[in-house]
Amino acid sequence: MRHHQFLAALALLVSITTPARVGPADALFAGKPQAFVRKADAKGDAKVVGVYVPNWEPSALLDRIKPGSVTHLLYAFARICGPGQLEKDAEVCAGKAEFELASGPKEAEFDAAFQRLKQRMPEVKVVASVGGWGGSDPFFHIANDPARRAVFAASVARFLREHPGFDGVDIDWEHPGDNGAANGVKLGSPEDGQGYADLMDDLRAAVDGLGRENGRRYLVTTAVNPSKAIVGRINFRQAAQALDLVFMMSYDFYGPWTKTIGNHTALLSSAPGADDSLDSAVHNFTAAGVPASKLVAGVAMYSRGFSGVGKPVTGAPRKADFPAGGDGSIVYRELAPQAIGPRGQGAGGYRVRFDRVTQSYSLWNPATQVFIGYDDPRAVVAKGRYVLKHGLAGIFAWELSQDNGDLLNAMNLGVGEVPRH
Numbered sequence: 001m002r003h004h005q006f007l008a009a010l011a012l013l014v015s016i017t018t019p020a021r022v023g024p025a026d027a028l029f030a031g032k033p034q035a036f037v038r039k040a041d042a043k044g045d046a047k048v049v050g051v052y053v054p055n056w057e058p059s060a061l062l063d064r065i066k067p068g069s070v071t072h073l074l075y076a077f078a079r080i081c082g083p084g085q086l087e088k089d090a091e092v093c094a095g096k097a098e099f100e101l102a103s104g105p106k107e108a109e110f111d112a113a114f115q116r117l118k119q120r121m122p123e124v125k126v127v128a129s130v131g132g133w134g135g136s137d138p139f140f141h142i143a144n145d146p147a148r149r150a151v152f153a154a155s156v157a158r159f160l161r162e163h164p165g166f167d168g169v170d171i172d173w174e175h176p177g178d179n180g181a182a183n184g185v186k187l188g189s190p191e192d193g194q195g196y197a198d199l200m201d202d203l204r205a206a207v208d209g210l211g212r213e214n215g216r217r218y219l220v221t222t223a224v225n226p227s228k229a230i231v232g233r234i235n236f237r238q239a240a241q242a243l244d245l246v247f248m249m250s251y252d253f254y255g256p257w258t259k260t261i262g263n264h265t266a267l268l269s270s271a272p273g274a275d276d277s278l279d280s281a282v283h284n285f286t287a288a289g290v291p292a293s294k295l296v297a298g299v300a301m302y303s304r305g306f307s308g309v310g311k312p313v314t315g316a317p318r319k320a321d322f323p324a325g326g327d328g329s330i331v332y333r334e335l336a337p338q339a340i341g342p343r344g345q346g347a348g349g350y351r352v353r354f355d356r357v358t359q360s361y362s363l364w365n366p367a368t369q370v371f372i373g374y375d376d377p378r379a380v381v382a383k384g385r386y387v388l389k390h391g392l393a394g395i396f397a398w399e400l401s402q403d404n405g406d407l408l409n410a411m412n413l414g415v416g417e418v419p420r421h
Contacts, residue, residue, distance in 0.1 A: 026342065026343055028344065028377040028378065028381075028406065028409070028410060029336065029340070029341075029342055029343060029344050029377065029406055030405065030406065030409070031336065031337075031342075031404045031405060031406060032404070032405045033064055033065070033066045033069060033405035033408060033409065034066060034069065034405065034409045034412070034419050034420075035066035035067045035068050035069060035419070035420040036066070036067075036068035036069050036412045036417040036418060036419055036420055037068055037417070037418045037419075037420050038068045038071070038123075038417055039416065039417065039418065046071060047071075047384075047387060047388070047393070047394040047395070047415040047416070047417075048071050048072055048245065048296050048393050048394025048395065048396065049069065049070050049071050049072070049394055049395060049396070049408075049411050049412055049415065049417070050070065050071060050072035050073065050074060050247070050296060050394065050395070050396035050397070051070055051072075051073060051074070051396060051397045051398075051399065051400045051403075051408060052073075052074045052075075052076045052129065052396075052397070052398045052399035052400065053073050053074065053075055053076065053110070053399065053400050054076045054077075054399050054400075054401060055075065055076060055077065055106045055107075055110060057400075057401045059109050059110050059112075059113035060113075061400060061401055062113050062114070062116075062117050064400075065117065065121070065400075066420075067120065067121060067420065068121075068412075068417070068420060069408055069409075069412060070121075070124060070408070071123065071124060071125065071394070072124070072125045072126075072127065072245075072394075072396065073114070073117075073124060073125070073126045073127075074126075074127055074129045074170055074221075074223070074247070074396070075110055075114075075126060075127065075128050075129055075166070076129050076132060076172075076399065077129055077130065077131060077132040077135050077172065078101055078102065078103070078107065078128045078129065078130045078159070078169075079092070079093075079101075079102045079130070079131075079135050079138075080099065080100070080101060080102065080130065080131075080135075080138035080139070080142070080152065081093035081096040081097070081098060081099070081100050081101075081102050081138075082096075082097075082098030082099045082100070082138055082141065083098065083137075083138060083141040084137030084138035084139075084140060084141050084187070085102075085137075085138055086134065086135060086183070089102055091104070092104035097151065097155075098148075098151070099138065099141070099142050099148045099151040099152045099155070100151060100152065100155035101128075101130065101152065101155040101156055101158075101159050103159055103162070103163070107128075107159075107163060108163075110165070111163040111164070111165040111166065112165065113165070114126045114165030114166065115164065115165040118165065125167040125168070125219060126165060126166050126167050126168075127166065127167060127168040127169060127170040127219055127221055128156075128159065128160075128163075128166050128168075128169050128170065129170040129171075129172045129223065130156075130169060130170065130171055130172060131171065131172040131173050131174060132172050132174065133174050133182060134182045134183060136172070136173050136174045136175075136179060136182070137179060137182070137183060137185070137187055139171075139173045139176075139199075140179060140187040140188060140189075140192065142195075142199070143173075143176070143192060143195030143196055143198065143199045144189070144191045144192065144194075144195040146198070149195075149198065149199050149202045150202065152199075152202075153199075153202040153203050153205070153206035154206060156169050156203060156206060156207065157206040157207060157209065157210045160207065160210060160218060161210060161214075167216075167218060167219055168207060168218045168219025168220060168221065168244070169203060169207065169218075169219070169220060169221070170219075170221040170222060170223060170247070171199070171200070171203070171220075171221075171222045171223070172222070172223040173196065173222075173224075174225065175188075175224075175225050175230050176188070176192035176193055176195070176196045176230070176233055176234055177189070177190065177192045177193060177230070177233040190233070192233065192234075193233040193234045193235050194235050196234050196235070196239060197234065197235035197236070197238040197239040197242075198238075200220060200222070200238075200239040200242040200243055201238070201239075201242050203220050203242065204220050204242035204243075207219075207220060219244045219245070220242055220243055220244055221243060221244055221245040221246070221247060222239075222243055222245075222246055222247065223246075223247040223249055224246060224247070224248065224249060224285075225249050225252075226248045226249060226250050226280070226281030226284055226285065226298075227275055227284070228275050228280075228284045231284040231285055231288050232284070232288065234288070236285065236288040236289045236290050237288070237289035240289055240290045240291065240294060243290075243294060244294070245294055245295075245296050245393055246285060246290055246294050246295050246296065247296045247298065247396050248278070248281045248282070248285065248295055248296060248297060248298050249298050249398070250265065250277070250278040250281040250297060250298035251264055251265035251298050251299070251300035251375075251398070252264050252265075252300075252304070253265070253266065253275075253276040253277070254276070254304055254373060255304045255321075255327070255328060255329075256321045256327060256328050259317070259318075260314070260315045260316060260317060260318065261306045261309055261312070261313075261314065261315070261316050261317075261318050261371050261373070262276060262314040262315065262358075262373060263314070263355065263358055263360040263361070263362050263373030263374075264300065264303075264304040264373050265278075265298070265299070265300040265360070265373065265374070265375050265379075266278070266355075266358035266359065266360035266373075267279060267358065267359040267360060267379060267382055267383055267386060268357065268358050268359050268360075269358070270314040270315070270357060270358055271314075271357075276314075277358060278297050278298065278383060278386065279386070281297075281298075282295060282297075282390060282392070292390055292391045292392055293391055293392070293393055294393055295392045295393055296392065296393050296394050296395060296396050297383050297384075297386065297387050297392055297394070297395045297396070298395075298396060298397070298398070299375050299380050299383060299395060299396065299397035299398075299407060299411060300374070300375045300397070300398060301331065301332045301375070301397050301398060301399060301400075301402035301403045301407050302329045302330065302331045302332060302374075302398075302402050303329060303330045303331075303332070303335050303363075303372045303373060303374035304328050304329055304372070304373050304374075305321065305322035305323065305328050305329070305330060305363075305370060305371065305372040305373070306318035306319075306320070306321060306322055306328065306370070306371050306372075307319055307320045307321070307322040307324070307368070307369060307370050308320055308369055309364075309369050309370065309371040310369060312353060312362065312364040312371045314355070314357075314358065316371075318371070322370050322371075322372065330372070331401075331402035331403075332374065332375070332402055332403055332404065332406065332407055333402060333403055333404035335363075335372070335374060336404055336406065339363050339365075339372065340352065340363070340374075340376070344376060344377070344378065346363070348365075349365045349367055349368070350363040350364065350365045350370075350372070351363070351364050351365070351366070352376070354378075359379065359382055360373065360375075360376075360379050361374065361375075361376035361378065361379050362374070375407060377406045377407060377409070377410035378410075380395075380407055380410035380411055380414055381410050381413050381414040382414065383395060383411075383414055384410070384411055384412075384413065384414015384415040384416075385414055385415075387414065387415055388414075388415060388416060394415060395411045395414065395415060397411065
């Protein structure tokens with residue numbers, strides 16, 4: 001972003017309505033999910049409010065979803081059989097051809113749960129998210145081969161036919177061009193960016209064909225790391241035509257892999273030209289040819305922390321991750337009582353800090369020198385208002401089990417939904 005554009009965006013978002021305008025602080029930090037009365041925008045379409053549902057959690061997780069609080073659910077994760085498949089998927093891939101989508105007891109369990117949920121919330125759309133970090137290696141073997149793409153696309157249509165609780169497919173390929181050697185094997189080539197677009201076209205054709213058979217309209221969506229380097233590899237001018245929604249994973253800008261600290265899920269960039277925010281993600285995708293009306297803003301229901309931080313500002317050095325021994329993350333439902341407090345003012349020796357440049361919140365414990373960047377409900381409301389201001393499709397989060405209700409509530413409030421009393 002150029003300097004004058006950055007200053008204009010900053011001026012706009014510094015003036016964003018404060019949490020007091022949407023209710024008292026204790027309402028934003030109530031710690032319980034809220035039901036909402038959904039409204040439509042001027043075009044008659046409600047904004048997307050989506051959330052990932054992980055299949056390693058009980059399907060009873062869906063029972064906590066309150067009426068009107070979501071429009072889209074992303075099932076995480078469906079897997080692919082064949083070259084690159086995970087060892088743990090051997091059982092569900094038994095008898096499957098290479099490059100087919102796997103399905104097993106988990107998919108059957110969640111399919112039934114989604115159908116039950118739709119009995120009380122028939123408007124909700126469910127997509128099967130395929131891949132994810134560590135589960136994306138098969139895409140590198142599929143995308144650049146028309147015959148393999150055809151096998152995969154046909155298996156997706158078959159999965160949707162056999163699992164009526166699902167309304168489409170979401171491709172979470174991490175990442176075209178470079179898998180980061182997630183499973184110890186480096187994969188990726190420059191051709192992946194075109195293969196990605198061709199894969200989306202083939203999926204659109206497959207699910208549209210199924211829709212003509214049964215009278216349903218199926219979704220094709222994608223979840224993408226929004227960095228300029230990754231977005232720039234992909235032929236989005238072609239792919240965007242096949243896609244209904246693009247879920248921008250506008251989080252994890254800072255973490256164990258970065259040498260310096262920062263809020264990993266900020267609204268605005270830390271400096272002109274910095275590629276570390278939701279705002280920079282939107283600019284990257286629109287420059288690549290994706291209409292703003294298909295972009296969905298990301299919210300993190302988990303934090304990223306660092307220890308040995310002498311100065312709690314973006315770009316400061318750190319010594320280690322916090323907590324140590326993992327990925328430096330704490331889920332929001334645990335962070336809220338331990339460090340944020342019931343009114344968002346800090347607890348347990350932590351101070352809540354607001355950064356006007358990035359429009360984000362962080363926790364700082366000066367005694368222990370621990371810095372934790374997270375999505376505060378107030379920051380999430382601001383993200384929702386950014387969605388409205390810039391004409392984005394909506395807002396989504398990773399992932400439902402990590403929330404205590406505060407963040408999903410804030411997502412709805414941010415895009416203008418009204419609590420049901």
